[in-house]
Amino acid sequence: MIKKIEDNLNNFLLKPQFRIYRHLLLLLVSISIAMNVLWDVPDKIILTDNRIFIAVAYLATTLVMIYFNIYILVPRLLIKNKFTQYVLSAIGLVTFSLIAIVLMQEFLYDVPGISREHIIENQVKPNAHLAENDKSGSIVAVLIGVTSSIFGTALLIAGVSTFMLFRYWTINNQRISDLQSATLQSELNFLKSQINPHFLFNMLNNANIMVDEDPETASQILTKLDGMLRYQINDSMRDRVDLEEDILFLTSFLDLEKTRRDHFEYTVSNDGDLSNIQVPPLLFIPFLENAIKHNPDNNNLSYVHLYFESRNNQLTFRCENSKPANPIERKVGGLGLANIKRRLDLLYGNNYSLELNETETTYTVNLQFKV
Template sequence: MQQATPQIRDKRAIDLLFESRYKVLRHIMLWVILLGIIFFSNWLKEYIGTVKLLRLLCVHISFIAMFYINMYVLVPRFFFRGQYALYFLFLLLLVSLGLFLMSGVLTKYLDPLRLAEVRQQAADDTGFYEGIIIVMPIILMTTAFSLFERWKTDNQRITELSNLTLSMELSELRNQINPHFLFNMLNGIKALVRSNPEKATMVIMKLSEFLRYQLYENNEPGTPLRSEIKFLSNFMDLEKLRRDNLSVNITSMADPKLLGTLLIPPNLFTTFAENAVKHSVDISDSPSYICMSVEVKGERLEFTCRNSRSVDYVAPREGSSGLGLPNIKRRLSLLYGTDYRLDISTTEKEYTVILNIPI
């Protein structure tokens, strides 16, 4: 049987201290520790009598009462609300009242019996100031524990809220990609319906297959690299049906096994493919090209997209409906933080995008 690693042991210790499912166990451990203190205090001071045991038990029960009142009343009611002056005032009153009541019980009920049993030990009483010295560290430890427990709970809530917000924002960004893509495709089909109805029918059929993939893959957190490359290939096939002068080349430089097992966020390259289509349009109907490659370099994945660029063509500016590059940049930032590189360069005849991400 394998032994637990130090990290696992540390996690178990932290869970035992702060997880709600161990709450009852923590209280039982507290009582056991206090009973141990009672036993050893009695043994070390050589007080064997039953009355002395009752005396110590009374003292520690009083401390436990102050322990719980501080932890479940004073700390949440005053300390957590920033009312520190009131907290320390009521804490002082709690300790004073607790010690006063404890002293009264001991004096009235136990001291006469103790004095009758062991008269020579009459001077050995727990005084008021000695009681403060004993109880204050316990009270302050409960305050520190409550504060740390509150911090841990709040931190968990903040983390959960951040993850939920991140998930919702990523979902929204993914959902924005599809309408943007559809807007471009439907505009192209609209033109084909008038000029070439037969080709328009083929485009619609291809588009239905394309959207079927989108429906099932886009909602997953990750899709195989091979599927994403196939997705790009289908996308380019749609474009070639609309444009006779478009040449497309898609290559992958990676282990075939890795293509099926490596997962990446769905539609990660779609925006770049859309931009390549947009920038490769040549108003003179000259041949245009789009070249895309996917390469695995150690622990990194590099996607490159190059496309021809017409000197006379001015691509539409990204406006209210232009969700492409700002969208994908925001998505990359959410997914990878700063651990990615996106280089976009433009020359007179070519537009190039290089995306490098961790895998």
């Protein structure tokens, strides 16, 4: 029962489909605070034009403060650990609200039972000190109302900020959990589809055939295969790997492919400084494996061209391969394009672009993301 309540509460606080209900709840809380203007006298609601106008204006001011805090201050300052700037900005926001409310109550606030004409009339009578007492009482009432309003608004902003922090923290933890799960599953599926007995058998068989004919080539095959296995078993389990290491792995993969195909060419080129760039492991391999798997033309020349470019903290990856006369329906990396996009979404959010371009003779993948 308690678990169900917690799940329902988390769904209400975090799920996008409940967003409108969260905003309605926030609106109701803001209205309840603004309505205090209408009953600052015990057991009596004052529905004068001035009071209603002040309540509406105060509600609008409160909502502006809250949503400015939600969409500007929290994501740009608080979430980015700029606590000092956030606190100063929040104080400035509350101060602005205080000035606005004081001005509204100064010019529009009316005290029940005491009109402006009554105060002016009493000021010229002998008992003018009574009018002064009434006026002092009204000032005290205004100050109490302003103080309680500002205090309530400050608490509301603090509560909203706490909720936003909790929401960002929960979503980030869920995103990390999903990313780890997707990454592990992707790595597992990739290892199953790439380093499988059939692949190993082909490479080892090629090396065995060349032991007598070309011992040097056989040694190179085994060396590259050893490096690939070490990379996929050990280095691929890290969160980040050097891009140059990943490119070396891709090159070894292409070298091995070339040894078993007579009409196959490839290039690996780059532009910009790639030395200090780190990327998630096994990120480009599904695209390369897809390019090779769906390019089995043994009668005509087939090719794969890889290109990397680093510019202004942006990495561009392009993989272009030829298409055979009778192309095979492609599934990226054996995982499906949807899973590849899912992993990119988890890794980079909205900070990447993936384009797939196909012509009669070529298939090209263009991937860009921030590094």
